[in-house]
Amino acid sequence: MTVFQTSSPHETRKLGETLGRLLGPGDVVCLEGELGAGKTVFVQGMAAGMGVRGRVASPTFTIIHEHPGKVPLYHVDAYRLEGVDDAGTAGIEEYLYGRGAVAIEWPQRIQELLPDERLDVVISVPADADEGGRMPDGDSDPGPREIAFLPHGEKFRRMVEELKALAHPGH
Ligand code: ADP
Numbered sequence: 236m237t238v239f240q241t242s243s244p245h246e247t248r249k250l251g252e253t254l255g256r257l258l259g260p261g262d263v264v265c266l267e268g269e270l271g272a273g274k275t276v277f278v279q280g281m282a283a284g285m286g287v288r289g290r291v292a293s294p295t296f297t298i299i300h301e302h303p304g305k306v307p308l309y310h311v312d313a314y315r316l317e318g319v320d321d322a323g324t325a326g327i328e329e330y331l332y333g334r335g336a337v338a339i340e341w342p343q344r345i346q347e348l349l350p351d352e353r354l355d356v357v358i359s360v361p362a363d364a365d366e367g368g369r370m371p372d373g374d375s376d377p378g379p380r381e382i383a384f385l386p387h388g389e390k391f392r393r394m395v396e397e398l399k400a401l402a403h404p405g406h
């Protein structure tokens with residue numbers, strides 16, 4: 236496991252951007268962390284690093300957002316799904332084995348569908364950070380985050396090594 240610390244949304248986005256540059260077709264990145272942890276901010280960075288078009292937003296009622304690009308980014312937010320039998324999961328598997336890279340928020344909701352080879356990213360707010368339970372509200376509240384990378388499979392182990400060599404949060 237590799238852990239980075241970031242101290243602002245900007246730094247989290249930059250780290251996502253560095254990862255995004257390493258991603259290719261079929262790569263699956265799962266993002267865990269409580270509401271407001273910074274999952275969507277990280278995915279915004281991934282999108283920038285991949286050079287895809289379109290703004291990465293927090294979920295509306297859409298489960299999957301497609302961002303066209305040389306390698307497309309499929310942004311899945313499974314928050315509203317109630318397990319793999321939920322009708323909303325229909326079609327997700329095609330994205331998982333498609334020609335784009337996939338970012339999945341709330342992957343626990345669709346655990347059974349996740350490929351064995353993937354990169355888990357766990358974002359947490361340190362216990363002493365005391366953000367007072369505020370809801371996400373843009374870039375106005377910089378705070379510390381711990382971002383842990385847990386690669387499953389040789390490909391993603393190598394990717395995390397590359398990320399360690401390239402990323403310099405805080406600079
Ligand atoms: P999630 O998708 O995990 O629910 P968002 O990415 O939508 O969370 O929101 C993260 C919130 O936390 C934003 O309001 C952002 O400004 C704030 N924040 C504060 N510090 C950080 C940080 N270091 N990294 C990412 N987000 C941060």
Ligand code: MG
Binds near residue numbers: 275293340
């Ligand atoms: Mg989100």
